[in-house]
Amino acid sequence: MSHTSLSGMGVSPGIAIGKPVIHESLPISTVRIGLPLAEVEAEVARFRDAVATAVEGMRENQQRATRQMGAEYAGIFEAHQLIASDPTFLEPVEDIIRSQQVNAEWALDSVVANFVKRFEALPDAHLADRKLDVLDVATQILKALHGFDLGELRALDHPVILVASDLSPSTTVQLPLDKVLGFVLEMGGPTAHTTIIARSLGIPVVVGAHGVCQLAQHAQEVALDAFEGRIVFDPNPAEISEFQSRQREHREQQAQLLQMRTLPTVTRDGQPMELMANIDLTDEVKTAVDWNVVGIGLYRSEFLYMKLSPNLPSEEDHLAVYRDLVERMEGRPVTIRTFDLGGKKLAREVIGATEANPVLGLRGIRLCFSQPEFFRTQLRALLRVAGEYPTGRVRIMFPLISGIEEFRVARLLVRRLCAELRQEGRSAPDGIPLGAMVEVPSSAVMAEDLARETDFLSIGTNDLIQYSLAVDRSNEQVAHLYRPTSPAVLRMIAGVRAAGDAAGVPVTICGEMAADPLMVPLLVGLGLRSFSMNPQAVPVVRALIRQLSYRDSVQMARQALGMVTSREVEEFLLERLAIVLAKTKIRV
Structure with a gap:
């Protein structure tokens, strides 16, 4: 080596x-420079000029990204322009310049530090990463203040x-x-x-x-x-x-996988399976369609909020994205999860918003209920799009459902909004499938009752493992305890699947487990028939399933459910699946 x-x-x-x-x-170092009162307004003007220069650079980045990657990815830089134009970001900087009589660099650094602190308090990885957007915008403004350039990397x-x-x-x-x-x-x-x-x-x-x-x-x-x-x-x-x-x-x-894209996803002994895609951006739909998925099992609608931050998406913004998504899927069903933002979200909402324990705080459906106008706007757009297509083409999924009451409230709101849209003469569906994500132990325990209320269930394994094992996998000190092979997790999954079968409600496995080559055979043996994953994982999972024996997978799952430690399960799976994984050349 x-x-x-x-x-x-x-x-x-x-x-x-x-x-x-x-x-x-x-890092561009910033030092505090005191200014005489007579120079303060000139410093504010210097800051505004630097912002204008930075925004022009962001526009160029947006045009470049559109050429290289498409309009949706270029939306990142549109969001940067919105941040750089947002009064809640700019006015505090000018206030500090004036009130403290200091240079623009120091004032900007002070405001950004406060923004970053707020974002770092958020539990959701998507949102925590959004602090990087603020830092990126600030860096571009600082570079404009100092006259810096990217340099030789362009060459x-x-x-x-x-x-x-x-x-x-x-x-x-x-x-x-x-x-x-x-x-x-x-x-x-x-x-x-x-x-x-x-x-x-x-x-x-x-x-x-x-x-x-x-x-x-x-x-x-x-x-x-x-x-x-x-x-x-x-x-x-x-x-x-x-x-x-x-x-x-x-x-x-x-x-080889490309040649298999049109082959059915079925085990060697004839048990059919469904593979669906998890989508962040509508541009990812092409990959999903290319790999012949049966539908979208999860569209994370929160990316729209991030793209337009610090502004909130309007009903028409939602409508355009969802309609585009459904059209691109060419008749296949699309499941759209209402926003799961993990805590107070956008610039105006983040300021002043802290929680002692945000992972157990205001997120998922709780945030939807706490921000009824956000929720109402999104649901109206979803229902208007659903009304334009046959029943089942659009499905709504509610995140982080912890009890029956939450689902009932959400369902009631959907019914009221359908009636409201019809009164306005707008399209609204006669019926729309409504589902719940099973992501916390309480919903897994109550799955039998929850299944009787819903049209479908989706097991969100990432959060279910985290909440069940009390492990924050972003915490390096305990990340090793995040174990998908935990017998407790496997038994919960088996219970949710059984509850769905008893109620005649389809159950989808959604999350990293759905694309984990070591876990897929076990999930097949537990009775799961529907898997939703990153589009790029679809061909590998299809190839793996086509090499499995359903009967052997069921027997393997029964043995695994009788084990009492994660290590036992993992070693057992590695031993049992060695030949299949070697044959498909899949690494775990």
């Missing part, structure tokens, strides 16, 4: 070998692996991305904008690689495996051969 290697988390799959280029995103003339502590979307979109073989970042996450951009372009990304900038300084070559989150510096010939072999294997596997 090489003398130096590093591990991180792969968030955009792929393998790359190339020369590393380090992008040092050095890359040969393929490289870009190494950085972090990478803002505004920097990413200005890069010659056709010359970037992969990204290795010390920070970042699966929901960061830069990750989303890279994934859309098929560029491998590893994040959480602490210390990579220092190690890459002396390396002439880097080998990157974004499947396993592995980075090797100055790989020896044997390691280069290994990575190249994996590259070829990946290309060959993709070609």
Whole structure:
């Protein structure tokens, strides 16, 4: 093995070998400079000029992103412009300049620090990452104040692996991305904008690689495996051969999987399964359709709020996105989850909003009820779109349902809004499937009763594991305790599936477990028939299911349910599935 290697988390799959280029995103230091009263208004004007310059740069980024990735990804930079034009962001800066008689850099830094603190208090990873948008906007304004430029990164003339502590979307979109073989970042996450951009372009990304900038300084070559989150510096010939072999294997596997896209998703002994897609952006629908999914099992509508932040989406904004989504799916059903923002959300709502324990606070359906105008606007748009299509083409799913009462209230609101729309002469469905996400232990325990009230259930495994095991997987000190193989979790899943069967209600498994090659055979054995996942995981799961025996999977699940530790279950699955995983060349 090489003398130096590093591990991180792969968030955009792929393998790359190339020369590393380090992008040092050095912080722009700010010092406090007192100003005489006579110079204060001139400093406010300097700040406004810098904002205008930064906004113009954001417009250029938006145009560049539209050309490279499409209009929806370019929406990131439209959101940056909205932040940079938002009075709740700008006015506090000018107030500090005037009241404290200080320079614009110091005032901006003070306001941004307050924004970041608010965002970091939020429990949801999507929302916590939004602090990066504020930091990105602030950095662009600071650069305008100082006259900084991106420099030589724009002039890359040969393929490289870009190494950085972090990478803002505004920097990413200005890069010659056709010359970037992969990204290795010390920070970042699966929901960061830069990750989303890279994934859309098929560029491998590893994040959480602490210390990579220092190690890459002396390396002439880097080998990157974004499947396993592995980075090797100055790989020896044997390691280069290994990575190249994996590259070829990946290309060959993709070609084979593409040939299977029209084949039915069915076990060897004839048990059919449904594969659906989890979608953040409507541009991802093309990948889902290309891989022949039967529908969208989860559209995370909160991305629309993030895209338009700090403004709130109007009913027409919602309507346009949902209609586009349904049309792109070409007759297949679309399940849209109402906003699951994880706490108070956008700029105007975040300011002044803190919770002692936000993970157990105002999120999911609770936030919907606490912000009735948000909820009403979204539901009206959903119902108007549903009324334009045959029943079942649009389905509404409510997040983080913890009891029957919450679902009943949401259902009653839907019925009232349907009547309201008809009175206005607008389209409204005669009936629309309403479902609940089972994400907390209370809803899993009450699944039998919940199933009798709903049209469908979706098991959100990410939160169900987190809440059941009392583990925050973003906390490095306890992340190792986040175990999908926990017997407690498996028994809850089995119970929810049985409750759905008893009520004649379909149950979908949604979350990372649905795409985990080690867990899929077990879930099949537990009786799950519907799986919803990232579109890029669909072909791998289809190939795996086609190699499974349903009868053997049921027997395996029965044995696993009798075990009492996560380790027992994991070792049992690895042993039982070794041949199938080897045959399909799927790594776990």
